[in-house]
Amino acid sequence: MYKKRFDGRKFDEMRPMEAKVGVVKRADGSAMFRIGKTIAIAAVYGPRELHPKFLQNPEEGVLRCNYNMMAFSGSGERIKPGPSRRSKEISHITEKALLPVLNLKEFPGTVIDVFIELIQTDAGTRCAGITAAAMALADAGFIMKDLVSAISIGIIDNQIVIDVDKEEEDYEDGMCDMPMAFMPKAGEVTLLQCDGFTNKEQLKKALEMGKEACRKIYEIQKTALKNKYKVEE
Amino acid sequence: MGILAKERDIVVPGEILATGMDFLPAGGAYRDKEDIIASQVGMIQIDNRLVRVVPLSGRYASKRGDTIIGKVTDITFSGWIIDIGCAKDAMLGLKDATSEFIERGADLTQYFNIGDIIVAKIFNVTRVKSADLTTKGPGLMKLTRGRLIDIQSTKVPRVIGKQGSMIMMIKDMTNTRITVGQNGKVHILAQDPEMELIAVEVIKMIEANAHKHGLTEIVKKFLDDKLKGKNISIDKTKAIVLEKKPILKNGEENV
Amino acid sequence: MSLIKNHIIGLVNAGKREDGRGYLEYRKPIKIEYGISAKSAEGSARVCIGDTEVIAGIKMEIGTPYPDTPDQGSLQANVELLPLSSPEFESGPPSIESIELSRSVVDRGIRESRAVDLKKLCIKEGEKSWIILIDVYSVNDNGNLSDAIGLVALAALKDAKFPKYDKKTDKIDFKEHTEQVKLKKIPIPITVFKIGSKYLIDPTINEEKASDSRLMITTTEDGEICAMQKGGNSQLSVEDVEKMVEIAIEKGKELRKLL
Known part of the structure; x- marks a missing residue:
């Protein structure tokens, strides 16, 4: 039985979080998001002309996300630079997680580039990347009907835990890893993956807990976006 | 029921601005059942029943006449x-x-x-x-000559000011010619490189403080401090002699 | 000539720079932060010069020494100009600019100065030695990436510790660290730009574009030169080179104090 978490957190307790927008001055929008020791930065460029032309969609803009772990950001050996199968898939699901809040009809024939870089990792990297990217898009002034907040849920020995860290991810008897992203206002799901065993009841409970966690992340995203324009009294 | 956000508040996407049917969403906001929700990072503007979010960032969107x-x-x-x-x-x-x-x-x-x-x-x-x-x-x-700088296009109206009052003040006080493109490109032509630097600095300052109240006063004070002890020639004829071609006249006030 | 280049040259000839600095003045403050990826990397750092920001991290591996230097380990560098850091950088294989920076600033600058004693990296002669891998990334390009990259690579090295190596199992335990990597020398690369007839350092993006020739010079605390790389499309006179070297030595002292 998993009775007590390795780092002493409560089962529904997230690690300390920190967020900041405007961290990459050259970009149209940018943000940093840290959860525990996982640190992601995201920068948005665009909408801009998409070349070559055959990639263009005359109906709407194209969202192109690029997730990357810096060579030194893994827990073991150096990660070889360049896209891997893993990073390509994460880039793809990141696009799908963000698309529901955007309205790209306004920008036919263009591309919106979102670059996500992980500086340091302790699990939950795709969720941290999505959370940072959503802030960067908002910072870039896009019309978005909601933000997107993401969290990783784990099921260890039938116990649901929020915000899995590396130690839990490597749990010897195996665990079920379930990253999810929500539109916090609407409470709707934009990313859901599952790697491991669970059942209907557990999933329902996990989704409820995930939604609750994402509301807390949203508050942090909100404060970070507002702080950029804070007027010192 | 009623309005939840205050005039000039900074809001972010997903935030509820008002509830009930007494209010209507304008730019940067939308209705979802009872709620009016922000769809953009920006500053709240309430105009009778209309709730609008004025954007603070974003790329320039081309507009006829600009x-x-x-x-x-x-x-x-x-x-x-x-x-x-x-x-x-x-x-x-x-x-x-x-x-x-x-x-x-x-x-x-x-x-x-x-x-x-x-x-x-x-x-x-x-x-x-x-x-x-x-x-x-x-x-x-x-x-063909002069300095070109970039500012966010959403800040252009603040740089120009009401009826061009802000830009006129900068031009007069620094003795420069300034053309503000609606797309956020600003061209500055100065006789004196020092005045050019001051004009650039003040425009960047307006960009950074565009969401603040009483901007004109802040800018006036900023310029006064910068120009203190500096001898600026206000000989306008000299500035015109310097021009080979006619420079944009009132083009910058084109909104 | 383009409007911007024309204007920059005009300003420089009139004794000014577009942001009001002196020719040999860095943007302030220059910030160095250590351990920015302490959980993951064996050493890491961030350097900001004005709005220009770069980060670097160190990883270590065990490898076989080169046949011609059986008693030495090795040091390898990789610089990536991330498309995240500038609208002008593109995704894809490393650009020639990033390869030039890896080789000139980090590879040659740090290796040739013998900043790290490669013999100390040898574990068993001819069989096993440490390989130090330095990865540098641009986070925001607002001009003068090269000086920032040189500085951050050194800062990350200074921050680095060897992970624990078990000779019996031939495995590295990345969770535990032993001793600090020792730096014998602090080689600082400074790029001096020539605009018109003037020399200047720490250029803005516009100044970088307006300059036709530049020289990157790496010097050590003894005032020795350990690496150079001439860049830009125009030539330099011998006198130019001499003056630029003097500037690099002086400015090198200034930056070395910050580490």
């Missing part, structure tokens, strides 16, 4: 491709570039070459949001 400053990036059979810092490149056609007749096969670089910076006006925005430009008209031309 005067902009752009860069020639390519030359085609039919004219010039211009980068105006918006999502799509703009187009300057042969017949809109000059009142001269341009012969078929003529060397187009004698008019505008790649890398040239031009002041132009948007006379049409196409269905795919690409702007058609003209350089025929007073003040529309190629820029």
